[in-house]
Structure formats: C-alpha cells, structure tokens
Amino acid sequence: MVTGAPDKAKDNMDYGTTDEATRDGPPVLSAKELSIGYRRAEPVVRGICVDFPASPPRAKVLGFVGPNGAGKTTLLKTCLGLLPPLGGELRLLGVDTRKASFAETRKRLAYIPQNRPEGSSGQLRISVREAVSFGRLGRCGMTGRFGRADREAVEAAIAYCGLEDLAGRAVQDLSGGQFQRVSIARAMAAEPALYLFDEPGSYLDQEGQAAMRSLMLSLAESGIPLIIVTHDRTLIALCDSLLLFEKGTARLLDAGAFLADTKGQDI
C-alpha cells in the first residue's frame, strides 16, 4: 500500500523540493484564447483563458472536469505536445507548447495515462522494473543508457509505490490497481516538475481507488503541482481549482465552491 511506503524510500526521493520553474513563479498552466481539438477538424473547445499559478511551498492541484467529450483529455494531450493548439497560446511551466524548446520542457512532465496500452503493444511482456525505467528515458538521450542516478531513481520510485515484490513480474500479470501504481512509479522516476493524470482510478475497485488517492495526496503534499482529468468527487476534493469544460469552452472555478454547488449531482 502507498500509505505504507517505506520511509527510507521516501527519504531517497527528492520529491519534497519544487522545481526551479515553479519556484521562480511562471504559471504552471496559462492559456490565452486557446482553441484545442484534432487536426483538420472543428475545435472541440475555443477561447480558453486561464492562468494557474504556482504557489510554493505547497503545490497546487488543478482539475479538469466536465462531461465526456467536452475536451478535458484533448487539453491534457495538448499540454503534453501530443496535439498542437489549433489557435491561441498555451504555456506549460512558462514555455509555449509550440516552441521547439518545449521538447525540453516535456522531459519535466510526467503523464499518467488512463489505461494500459491497448492492442498488440499492450501484449508485450515488460517487467515492472523495465516499465518504471521508461520514465527516465527523456533524461537519458537516444540510447537510453542508465547511470547510477537513473538506477537509483527507478528503485526509489518502485519502493515508494510499494512495488518491490512485483518488480520482476510482467505488467500484463498485474491488476488494474497495481498497474496504476506502476504508472505513478514511472512518473515519479522521471523526477518531474508537473504530474498530469488522465482519469486516474476510473477502472479500479474501491480499494484500488483509495490507494490511488492516497498516492496522489502524497504527491500533492510533496510540492509538485498536479493536473488531474477526473469525474471523481473525492479527487476533485484534492483540487484547489477546476477548469470546467462545458458548451464548447472552459472556465476556471474554485474547487470547493464547485463541490458545494453540485452536491448530490453526477459530475
């Protein structure tokens, strides 16, 4: 369990310090008249204007909420550089996602996808340790050759997420909850400046969801900002602010006020 992660492993990880970019003050996420969507198609969301500041020492958590198909995951993929903005400007950690220099910024992001990879690729039998090590690749150049620091970061992330006993197992043999922990360990191994979660825990049972929330809470307390795409009220409760997607646009709200306004409603 996450809550039982060894203290030694926690001590070994440097998650308690905020990254220079967030400490110096550029907003975690800022957008001006941003339109997002898929190439050669109408934008899914237009006119997003948001400024989500860093506020150390406590990291902030931003949630993307709204109905299915409203553009939450599309914005997350745009943040990651998987989709280009269709118009306007998007900056992550102060860097414009359209600039060549954003390739360097991407190495400081950690993406935790919703699902296991699908199709034949998902059948490739990768050990937990190997899967966690992929989080370091952005720092290691083309050959992916690891130094001592890389190996230590991987082992510390495995220990932090309580995966030591599973490290040699193939990820295909893991439960949904165990796989999500592998995804988080991979993200932690990257020693990122920002975590981006895409609907964490959506396919987990209650126990798995509780473990996931506990891990996310410990990440938030470590001082590194989080962006979470979610429908889950308990995860929304972790957030400071929300970007609510509806009717082709998105606006920033206070998370507490949103929860109070939507009490008893499905999100």
Place this chain on the structure above:
Amino acid sequence: MMELLQIPAFSRAIVALFACGAAFPLLGIYILSLDLIPVRFGVMHLSLLGATVGLIVGVDPMFFAVLFSIAAGFVVSGLSSRASGGTSGGAMALLMTASLGIVFILFYKTNIHAIEAFNLFWGNVLALDRTEVYLVAIVSALILAGTIRFLRPIAAVLFDRETAFAFGFPSTVVYTGILVMVCAGIGLGIRITGALMVDAVTLLPALAAQSLKKNFRPTMALASIFGVCINLTGFALAIVFDLPTSPAIIVVGSAVVLGCKLAVRLRKGVERGL
C-alpha cells in the same frame, strides 16, 4: 554432408541462414508488437517496383528492391507517425496500390518482362551470390547491433509509443528506425526464402518465443536462438530428405511454434495439478 558444405552455394546459404536467423526474428517481434502485419505485403509491392526499376536501369534488381524497401520504411513512418500513435495500415495500403499501378505501367511502357521482376519473389537461398550474402550479413549485423544498443528505447516505443513521447523521448525517431529495419529485413528476406515464405524467418521464431510468455529481453534472445535453430534445421532436413529449402524451414518453424505452445499448456497443466 561435409562435402556438400564445401560447395560455395551451400556454404553461402548456411552463412545467410545463420545471419538472418539470428537477426530477422527480432523484426518479427517488432511486427507483432506494432501491428505491422500489413507492412509485409506493402514491402513486397515496393520491392517489386524496386526490382522493376533495377531491371530498367540495368542494376541488380535485388539491390534496388532493398533500397525501395528501406524507402518504404521512411515513407510509412512519415505517413503514420503521429506522436499520438497513428497506425501504418492505411499508409501501407496507399503505397501498395500506388506502387503496383506504377509497376504495371512500367511493364507496359518498357521492354521488361514481368516474369523477370517477379523472379525476385521466388527466393532461393541456394541461389544467393557472394554480394547478396554480404548484404544479408551486413543488414543482419546492423539489426542486431541496433537492437542491442537501443533496447530500452525500443521496448518503450513498442510498449506505449504515446507515453514514451509524452515523457520527452524522441519516440518518432525510434519508431522510424524500427520501421526501416523491418522493411529492409523483409526486402532481403524475400530474396532468401521467397515473398510468400518470408514469415518463416521473421514471424515464426518470434511467435514461438512470445508463446513462452517470458519478459521482453528473454523473448528477444529466445527469438534469435529459435531463428538460427529453425533455419539450420530446416536447411539440413532439406538436404537430407531432398526437400525444397524454404518449405522445409517453414515446416520446422511451424513445428517449433506448436511445440512451444504445447509446452506452455503442459506446464500450466502440471502447475494446476500440483
């Protein structure tokens, strides 16, 4: 037997079968992991176009076939390489049909006989000349060296290309490298075993290794070992029982795949019994 090995055609065949047996099954793992099955057909069509161009300009059709196969790798990567995980199927279908149309226009407009170009597809390992064996050995060495050198990045891209990109890794470059290796290997494999039997040196050893449910690195090693064993055993059986080489290799490969699957079932049965 030893006398046969002293015949240049036989010794060249053994070198080629050993080299591609060690390297080409790795391509099989890539093909299976990235859903590149249609790419095999596409590369065959591009190879035909290359061979036809080679015949027109008076250069070894094999050389041009491999060159066009490599070009196919770059083109398919360019057409399908969305960082968000675009597939190669549609791109390959376009290349396949377009190249076949051009081939038949070239047949019609030049004095090339179609059968000369199609000869490439009836590969025969015993008909390889010294240059072709060198080419097979060099490409095989490059595939092995490239795979060993870039094993972790390759594994990351095979496992989840989109997430690898999201972590700041140049996954598109690695994906293109994998596609080029696959296409070059298939282009050469066609000459060694024939177009219809190129799976014998790529997919069958990979299938056998994957069926044993080991993790990525042992699977890659096993695929190479199976590839060498299948090729050399098939070749030996072909000589001893006077069989055509490629079908003998295919039958041995199929038997190994079935044997591995049976072994896994037996092992599971024993574990349940315990």
